[in-house]
Amino acid sequence: xxxxxxxxxxxxxxxxxxxxxxxxxxxxxxxxxxxxxxxxxxxxxxxxxxxxxxxxxxxxxxxxxxxxxxxxxxxxxxxxxxxxxxxxxxxxxxxxxxxxxxxxxxxxxxxxxxxxxxxxxxxxxxxxxxxxxxxxxxxxxxxxxxxxxxxxxxxxxxxxxxxxxxxxxxxxxxxxxxxxxxxxxxxxxxxxxxxxxxxxxxxxxxxxxxxxxxxxxxxxxxxxxxxxxxxxxxxxxxxxxxxxxxxxxxxxxxxxxxxxxxxxxxxxxxxxxxxxxxxxxxxxxxxxxxxxxx
Amino acid sequence: xxxxxxxxxxxxxxxxxxxxxxxxxxxxxxxxxxxxxxxxxxxxxxxxxxxxxxxxxxxxxxxxxxxxxxxxxxxxxxxxxxxxxxxxxxxxxxxxxxxxxxxxxxxxxxxxxxxxxxxxxxxxxxxxxxxxxxxxxxxxxxxxxxxxxxxxxxxxxxxxxxxxxxxxxxxxxxxxxxxxxxxxxxxxxxxxxxxxxxxxxxxxxxxxxxxxxxxxxxxxxxxxxxxxxxxxxxxxxxxxxxxxxxxxxxxxxxxxxxxxxxxxxxxxxxxxxxxxxxxxxxxxxxxxxxxxxxxxxxxxxxxxxxxxxxxxxxxxxxxxxxxxxxxxxxxxxxxxxxxxxxxxxxxxxxxxxxxx
Numbered sequence: 344x345x346x347x348x349x350x351x352x353x354x355x356x357x358x359x360x361x362x363x364x365x366x367x368x369x370x371x372x373x374x375x376x377x378x379x380x381x382x383x384x385x386x387x388x389x390x391x392x393x394x395x396x397x398x399x400x401x402x403x404x405x406x407x408x409x410x411x412x413x414x415x416x417x418x419x420x421x422x423x424x425x426x427x428x429x430x431x432x433x434x435x436x437x438x439x440x441x442x443x444x445x446x447x448x449x450x451x452x453x454x455x456x457x458x459x460x461x462x463x464x465x466x467x468x469x470x471x472x473x474x475x476x477x478x479x480x481x482x483x484x485x486x487x488x489x490x491x492x493x494x495x496x497x498x499x500x501x502x503x504x505x506x507x508x509x510x511x512x513x514x515x516x517x518x519x520x521x522x523x524x525x526x527x528x529x530x531x532x533x534x535x536x537x538x539x540x541x542x543x544x545x546x547x548x549x550x551x552x553x554x555x556x557x558x559x560x561x562x563x564x565x566x567x568x569x570x571x572x573x574x575x576x577x578x579x580x581x582x583x584x585x586x587x588x589x590x591x592x593x594x595x596x597x598x599x600x601x602x603x604x605x606x607x608x609x610x611x612x613x614x615x616x617x618x619x620x621x622x623x624x625x626x627x628x629x630x631x632x633x634x635x636x637x
Numbered sequence: 638x639x640x641x642x643x644x645x646x647x648x649x650x651x652x653x654x655x656x657x658x659x660x661x662x663x664x665x666x667x668x669x670x671x672x673x674x675x676x677x678x679x680x681x682x683x684x685x686x687x688x689x690x691x692x693x694x695x696x697x698x699x700x701x702x703x704x705x706x707x708x709x710x711x712x713x714x715x716x717x718x719x720x721x722x723x724x725x726x727x728x729x730x731x732x733x734x735x736x737x738x739x740x741x742x743x744x745x746x747x748x749x750x751x752x753x754x755x756x757x758x759x760x761x762x763x764x765x766x767x768x769x770x771x772x773x774x775x776x777x778x779x780x781x782x783x784x785x786x787x788x789x790x791x792x793x794x795x796x797x798x799x800x801x802x803x804x805x806x807x808x809x810x811x812x813x814x815x816x817x818x819x820x821x822x823x824x825x826x827x828x829x830x831x832x833x834x835x836x837x838x839x840x841x842x843x844x845x846x847x848x849x850x851x852x853x854x855x856x857x858x859x860x861x862x863x864x865x866x867x868x869x870x871x872x873x874x875x876x877x878x879x880x881x882x883x884x885x886x887x888x889x890x891x892x893x894x895x896x897x898x899x900x901x902x903x904x905x906x907x908x909x910x911x912x913x914x915x916x917x918x919x920x921x922x923x924x925x926x927x928x929x930x931x932x933x934x935x936x937x938x939x940x941x942x943x944x945x946x947x948x949x950x951x952x953x954x955x956x957x958x959x960x961x962x963x964x965x966x967x968x969x970x971x972x973x974x975x976x977x978x979x980x981x982x983x984x985x986x987x988x989x990x991x992x993x
């Protein structure tokens with residue numbers, strides 16, 4: 344049912360939406376506007392003069408092989424994080440959906456990692472995987488597997504994917520569990536009576552009914568992997584070794600904050616912003632259609 | 638087609654016993670209706686047979702072999718659910734074909750079987766639709782079709798008509814009966830609706846608080862209810878039940894305001910003064926100017942007949958079903974024909990038949 348309030352004047356509604364509008368303007372529209380402006384400028388090496396260059400920063404970006412590499416790396420990273428965290432969460436949620444002992448405890452424990460700050464999570468992973476002081480890192484080296492994610496590109500990528508995915512498993516778990524529990528028991532029972540078992544039943548009945556949740560989480564996870572993993576990556580590998588774990592956000596930070604190339608950095612953040620807008624629009628459209636279609 | 642035998646089937650949920658030991662033997666092709674008020678354990682019984690619940694004790698013999706330890710997939714039993722439980726993401730065709738595909742039936746055989754079931758149920762034009770595009774009655778038919786195409790040993794129906802409107806329910810009831818006869822598949826049907834139970838069952842099993850109370854044909858249950866619970870549960874409006882005491886050496890009963898009624902079918906055992914419950918169905922009550930006065934509370938005209946609910950001189954509620962319209966006035970005089978009297982023991986509630 345739609346609930347609608349009719350205001351007689353215009354003052355009250357304006358006052359009511361003002362705080363939200365103010366926040367949006369100060370923390371989004373203003374900086375975003377500045378980013379768009381500075382993405383079209385170039386500053387000299389001493390930071391004294393700034394000149395307008397139009398779309399030149401953008402054309403430079405998309406002809407820069409380093410930037411294209413970063414895009415490729417980021418896409419791989421996002422896909423890997425989303426697939427890993429969603430896959431693990433789905434397995435855990437399926438397990439928690441069944442009748443098992445200590446189910447409540449199990450669920451609470453699975454949600455905990457979500458409450459851990461990214462930098463703290465990164466430290467936990469360092470304590471596990473560091474080649475000299477990490478439990479797993481030392482063990483790997485002791486059994487003859489050369490392990491040092493500070494030197495090896497592949498290992499570095501593996502570490503940031505693991506750490507990033509781990510943090511998101513909790514979130515995905517909650518949504519998958521809720522999704523699984525909203526599937527009517529009788530439908531599962533009907534499938535059992537029809538003779539469907541185990542993974543076949545999951546694939547043909549459960550998963551199709553879970554698809555809305557899967558799609559929603561896919562978008563959320565891609566956005567998470569693209570942006571919120573920044574702190575984790577910086578703390579774990581700082582984008583290195585070399586550029587091995589440098590994703591798009593990390594590059595924005597390195598180019599802009601560290602190397603002070605404000606123009607290019609701004610252009611990169613505008614590109615990222617466009618990406619998020621597209622993903623969000625997709626999600627809104629999908630969710631809107633869902634609630635409308637029944 | 639298969640025979641079904643239940644032996645001392647029991648189910649506890651934690652410390653609570655839901656079924657106290659059910660024994661039952663069904664012939665091949667029989668339709669048995671399990672009826673009882675909600676919470677009597679009838680759905681649990683059905684789910685035990687289906688394999689959706691694990692029994693606490695007892696055996697379930699399908700064609701002589703115990704299926705109790707088997708998964709539902711291995712039992713070859715089909716079930717029609719109360720809320721249909723159709724797969725919402727599959728078309729009507731796929732809903733019906735799902736179980737066959739799992740069993741590895743050849744593609745064209747699936748086509749033939751689904752088509753003929755759809756034909757039988759009038760679903761042919763709807764085969765490509767999704768469940769959400771169907772009306773309640775159509776969904777019900779698809780759920781039936783899904784069970785039919787499997788050609789299982791046993792059909793289970795879990796209150797399949799309770800989500801339909803009254804008119805459709807009557808129509809589907811007849812249809813289920815016709816289909817079941819035609820296919821001659823052994824069927825267990827659970828309902829709380831006594832009209833459904835009476836019209837559908839070859840036999841009824843009346844459950845009360847997890848115990849079987851009576852297992853007999855519908856007419857037998859109606860004419861000779863085993864106890865006061867069955868007497869009150871089967872038949873609409875409910876049988877009038879009122880306290881009385883045995884008298885005249887067991888050949889008659891006295892009820893409250895000194896009224897005596899002589900049994901026509903023989904003497905009941907026990908000493909005079911034994912506490913009884915007498916029962917008379919509303920439709921058997923006679924209008925008799927010399928009878929008791931009934932203060933009329935409420936008149937329910939049903940068209941072809943009329944139900945009058947009133948109070949006897951001692952305040953007992955009493956209902957009368959009359960052919961035709963209700964009498965005018967605040968009260969009417971009624972008497973209880975001894976030929977239609979049901980006699981129960983007041984302590985146990987069990988039916989008291991003539992001795993010897």
